[in-house]
Amino acid sequence: MSNINGKLYAMNAITPMKPWKTWILRVIFFLLWHIKSKQQDLINLSFIQFARWVIIPRNRFPSLSSGQKQETLTYDYLLFFSNFNGTWNQYIDAFSAVLSTGLNLIWRWSEKFPGSVPVTGFKEYIARIQFDTDYYYTAYPEATANDTKAAHIVQGALTTLATQAAAQTPEQFQAAYLQFLLAVQTHLGDTGDAPAVF
């Protein structure tokens, strides 16, 4: 059992919500989804590869056979799955420091959510609502979200250079090659092992 594979950390968290509050949260997610500018902070934070929130209404837990006992829940549940780079502490510190408003907007509908500031109470809360990952796979364990973005930029620049290169004079190529270097020079960081976890 591990929440970690290479440079990626899998977080699972579950919180109960009073059913009437679920609708408010749905509206918030709807707006967040359609107003892309609201996602900018998440993008700028740049260490989340994939993340999702899933609302499960209390009467929508899958029921597959008549033999299965019926759930008798009073709360709806909010599930959160995140795939992030870096340490657990770094992740929560960053969220608390720069995204507290957004986080609070999403989790304040959950029962007894303490708020994402102050960070110590927030961390204690997360540690308790988090449950561990039994099996975790990533296709590119040596790469962070930043690394993959960088790699795609290098790939694009390389293709551009290559399509011109054969037809160019050496002098033209030299100029194009310099432009290529400038386009990729901040995107060549090597991929590899993740630092030790702490």
Place this chain on the structure above:
Amino acid sequence: MPNQNGRVFGLTFLCPILDDETLQISHDLQIRDYLATLPTDERSPFALAPGTHVARLVVMDDVIYVGMPAHEEHLASKYLVFETNTDADLPGYLRTLFDAIPQHIDAVWSHCTGYPGTADFDKLLAYMKACQIPTTFFFAAVNDKSVTETLLALQTQRAVAEFITTHQGMAPAQLQREFLEFYQALQSLPCPAAGGKLPRRVIKTGGHNE
């Protein structure tokens, strides 16, 4: 639709786990046991079936209420959570798993209620549909690239860095020639294995340090 962000799909399943009090080791523990020994690198079942960026399997054995006063409530069933980020929507994605790793699907899901087995794809699909929970909000940092494209890009990035460092200060004509050779060699490289470490120095790039 929030199950999809650009070209990437975020699929979520909650599969009720069988409850059999006569067993010595309960079904949820058997799932945990199986998953604990499954390789997570290029030998992972998900690496053998194409199209998975990131996936996790989690036994959710109960819900929790944190805070005072506690309003405790409990699940009647335990659930296997399957959270996956993929290049295809459910039918297409399930087909790749079905074709490549049926034995692993059986090994895990045979502990789940109503699981039809892997004899009939349509039954399996209907089962997974019944277990699927719509994703409410799905974020993907890179949402326009397939697994293969990303693996190739990472390979390119490493090779390009190597080419650049070994070709500094080279006369333009030779640089151009070696670049074209390099590019060609790179094009003919196979896609690196998903889930593993990228090999180092796959192409001899020429340049100063050969």
Place this chain on the structure above:
Amino acid sequence: MSKLNATDVQGFVLRGYNMPHARFCFLHFQNAAAGRHLVAQLLGSITTGQLWDNGKPQSTLNIAFTFKGLTALELPLATLISFPDEFQQGMKDRASILGDIGKNSPEHWDALWRGADIHAWVAIHALTPETLEAQFAQLNAIISATGNIHLLGSQDAAALVIDGKLSTKEHFGYTDGFGNPDYLGVCRNTQPGQGKLLPDGTWAPLATGELLLGYADEAGELPVAPVPHILAANGTFMVYRKLHENVGTFRAFLDEWGARYGAGDAAAKEKLASKFIGRWQDGTPIELSPDAPDPSIVADPNRNTDFKFGNDLSGSRCPVGAHVRRVHPRDAFGFNGKLVDRRRITRRGMPYGPQVDPTTPQDPATLDSTDRGVVFMALNASLSRQFEFVQQQWISYGNDAHLGNEKDLLLGTHLPGEKFSIQGDTNPANPPLFCANLPNFVELRGGDYFFLPSITALAMIAMELVDPR
């Protein structure tokens, strides 16, 4: 913030003494009574943070303890286990986290750091060698009189003398001692670039709790600290690392790559050296003056730390991986520097070892093997959140800076195949350069984590009055 009681804080915490000579003595307590007695004897001589309005003293005295030291002093168990994990573990056991591998791993450290447990660090700073020796003789007398205290060894450090004048240079030739954070209530006057960035682009002092225990930190909380509160308040944690500098390797590397950079002449070499650190060797920030050093900036405290990287995301002025940009990214990560404010450290380092004689040429191997470098000492409220984070994530790794696994050129423990990127532009004097075959310039020779208590806490320790409740 309530007013800081500077007389309760050890002076070393509140200011760099700027004294040219220092000796760091490492002690072992045979038993708790001896340790307590020693602390009691030294208590009256410990230099506090009181301002030196009537001139500098001839010398100073400060003391700090490792976790093993506090254990040897028999602090109550409830207090001991309330110290942060990383301090309890000590630096050796954090080697894999800190990247202290290969030649830097603890089994290669100096004998002093591999022998009997070090319990205390006693630091003497002095204006002259004579006053240093006088203070040291006094300390020795107290140690002998106390009995059952072993002086395991000591480390001398001294400012380098350049053209007959005291300098703040280190052995590679860079001028140090500019960047250090301002904290609320600690600094009399603040300097742009030293504290934290505000949304309007100006700078303000950091919360006191980023340095001192017992005060609110940048998250608006009291830092994690041992109990009782009064033992922790006005104290801080110190990292001590003896960092050996391979001067021969550094010079050879600079010669090799300098010849391939820009015009390949002496000016290109000087410029390349500045790209490694982010400052010209005289201290001019290259972000402010990328083409040449500018002594007027160096001399002006309102300018010599006042720069940002937000308009240089391509790194063509200051490379994204340059030392000062890594360890203090300022606005480089966006969010008005908010991701940086809780990762700051206060440096109190000094060079050690013989100065390289510029008049007699020496071969690189001798230059490397001579015992010289930097005694790196840094203070922070949380070793793990501040120092360890900077050391691991920003020096030995590059993801936050979008550099993947690239490390700090001078400080990273480089593995075969690693490179260092220096971004450039179309100006032929400022080309991009990718250095490969990276040697290891700096090697760790020993060190540990220390707790630097307040004067009150020292008295409590001496009198065995620590009550965890």
